[in-house]
Amino acid sequence: xxxxxxxxxxxxxxxxxxxxxxxxxxxxxxxxxxxxxxxxxxxxxxxxxxxxxxxxxxxxxxxxxxxxxxxxxxxxxxxxxxxxxxxxxxxxxxxxxxxxxxxxxxxxxxxxxxxxxxxxxxxxxxxxxxxxxxxxxxxxxxxxxxxxxxxxxxxxxxxxxxxxxxxxxxxxxxxxxxxxxxxxxxxxxxxxxxxxxxxxxxxxxxxxxxxxxxxxxxxxxxxxxxxxxxxxx
Numbered sequence: 001x002x003x004x005x006x007x008x009x010x011x012x013x014x015x016x017x018x019x020x021x022x023x024x025x026x027x028x029x030x031x032x033x034x035x036x037x038x039x040x041x042x043x044x045x046x047x048x049x050x051x052x053x054x055x056x057x058x059x060x061x062x063x064x065x066x067x068x069x070x071x072x073x074x075x076x077x078x079x080x081x082x083x084x085x086x087x088x089x090x091x092x093x094x095x096x097x098x099x100x101x102x103x104x105x106x107x108x109x110x111x112x113x114x115x116x117x118x119x120x121x122x123x124x125x126x127x128x129x130x131x132x133x134x135x136x137x138x139x140x141x142x143x144x145x146x147x148x149x150x151x152x153x154x155x156x157x158x159x160x161x162x163x164x165x166x167x168x169x170x171x172x173x174x175x176x177x178x179x180x181x182x183x184x185x186x187x188x189x190x191x192x193x194x195x196x197x198x199x200x201x202x203x204x205x206x207x208x209x210x211x212x213x214x215x216x217x218x219x220x221x222x223x224x225x226x227x228x229x230x231x232x233x
Contacts, residue, residue, distance in 0.1 A: 010033070010101065010102065010103055010104060011033065011034045011035065011102060011103075011104040011105075011106075012034065012035040012036070012037060012097035012100065012102035012104070012105050012106070013034055013035070013036050013037070013051065013105075013106050013107075013108060014037045014038075014039055014042070014090065014093045014094065014097060014105060014106070014107045014108065014109075015036065015037070015038050015039065015042035015043070015045050015046040015049070015051060015053075015108050015109055016039045016040075016042045016045075016089070016090055016093075016107065016108065016109025016121075017039065017040050017041030017042045017044070017045070017062055017063075017089070017109060018041075018109055018117065035054050035055075035097065035100055035101075035102060036051045036052060036053050036054050036055075037053075037054065037055050037056075037057060037093045037096050037097050037100075038051075038053045038055070038056040038057070038071075038093075039057060039058050039089040039090050039092070039093040039109070040056075040057075040058030040059065040060055040061070040062055040063055040089040041058075041062040041063045042089075042093075042108075042109055043056050043063055043067060043068075043071060044063065044064070044067065045108075045109060047067070049108075053071065053076050054076065054077065054100075055076065055077045055078075055079060055096055055100070056068070056071050056076055056077070056078045056079070057078075057079040057081070057089065057092050057093050057096050058079075058080075058081060058089035058092060058093070059080070059081050059082060059083045059085065059089065060080060061083050079092075079096065088117075088120060088121075088124065090107065090120075090121055090124055090125075091124050094107075094124065094125070094130065098130070098133060102133070103132070103133055103134060104133070104134040104136075105130075105133055105134070105135050105136070106136045106137065106138065107121070107125060107135075107136070107137035107138070107139070108137070108138045109138075109139070118139075121137070121139060122139075122144070122168075122216060123168070125137055125144070125146055126146045126168045126169070126214050126216055128148070128169065128214065130146075131148040131149075131151075131214075141220065142218055142219065142220045143155075143218070143219040144216055144217065144218050144219075145216075145217045146214065146215070146216060146217075147208055147209065147210060147214070147215045147216075147217060148210075148213075148214050149173075149174075149210055149211055149212040149213050149214070150210075150211065150212075151209065151210075152176075152207055152208060152209030152210070153207070153208055153209075153217055154205065154206070154207045155205070155206060155207075155217070155219070156204055156205045157201045157204065157205075157206075157219065158201065158204070159201060159202060159203055159204070160200060160201065161200070161201040161219060162198055162199070162200060162201075162219065162220055163180060163199045163200065163201055163206065163208075163217065163218070163219050164196055164197045164198060164199065164216075164217075164218045164219075164220075165177075165184075165189060165196030165197075165199065165208060165215050165216070165217060165218075166196060166197070166215065166216040166218060167189045167190065167191050167192075167193065167196070167213060167214065167215055168191075168213075168214045168215070168216060169191075169213070169214050170191050170213055170214075171188055171189065171190050171191050171212075171213055172188065172189040172210050172212070172213035172214065172215045173188050173210065173211050173212040173213055174186050174187075174188075174210050174211025174212060175187050175188065175189055175196075175208070175209075175210045175215065176207075176208070176209050176210065177199070177206065177207065177208050178206060178207040179201065179202050179203060179205055179206030179207060180199045180200065180201065180202060180206050180208075181199060181200040181201075181202055182199050182200070186211075189213075189215070196215075
């Protein structure tokens, strides 16, 4: 598969290591104009999903040496980092995607069975440092979208799909929802609250926005594809 303009992408997919994502679902995310970054052993999953990898990044402590050699010989850009480093491979991959021009990023992959990695992945994609990026993730079977203050996300699904709104880094203020069974009209989801857990999609589309703070919009296990602008739907 050829890339139309891989040097200046607007959309990027980051494939992580750990638990393998649903290959068919992950493969549905790639388009010709999507830039693909493999984070360490995420290269294994990227190959399984049929992705054309543009850059591989990480300390490469968990990738087969033969695959790494194959990537290099096929022209994939490989960026090596020491094992003793101050950032996870996912964080390094996000920085690469932004450096390459992505303003829509979709992270695909799993936690490898470690709960600390799961928490770290959620925190890093919701970092205020990435508030200028439209950030989404397919983490195991869950679809996650990050919404920062002043922004919002619109998504589609089936009536009855579960949607949870989780505030991070403090209170989420001025939360507004359209299309959910339990609406919010400018309310506050306080840090640590479970008030936003297990809301329900009423029809085929919903919107979540807020004025101040950060929200994770989590949909556990719906079917999904990338929309025309590169965002998870």
